[in-house]
Amino acid sequence: MGTVEAGTIIHAPVKVVWDCLNDIDHTPEWVVGLVAAEIVTSGTYGEGSVYHDHNRLGPFLQTTPWTVTAFESLAHQVHESDSAALPSKMTLNVSPDPEGTYLEMIVEYRLLPRLGVVSRLLEQVLMNRMLKQVLKQNQANLNAYLTQQISLSLQPASQ
Secondary structure (H helix, E strand, O other), X not given: OEEEEEEEEEOOOHHXXXXXXXXXXXXXXXXXXXXXXXXXXXXXXXXXXXEEEEEEEOOEEXXXXXXXXXXXXXXXXXXXXXXXXXXXXXXXXXXXXXXXXXXXXXXXXXXXXXXXXXXXXXXXXXXXXHHHHHHHHHHHHHHHHHHHHHHHHHOOOOO
């Protein structure tokens, strides 16, 4: 099983980062390759919630269902997908930092599990490096997105 981790400081308060992570409808604005996302369960977002990511893989649009399997408000959440091509578990941890919020993203995955040894080789040679870059880019995009949102909220309303 492949595992990739990335952590960085997001220059926004924990609650702002947390709320953005849980705003599934707007994740395409900062997640690489994500075309759309939608919550498909009703009720309060948290443990047990299911959402669908719609992303582009080359010329193909694919839909991946995710289930939130752990949810500790303002601190920790786990999302799991049992996709046939890329079953994954994504852990998001947030904690206060003097500069804002420390965000840690951990993804455990199996690329094309039916391929056995070939799968593990592809994970080591290709996916670990590529996925780490994607996580870092998502974190940078999130930081820029929140910086812009905070800036817009501070602008005086036009008369």
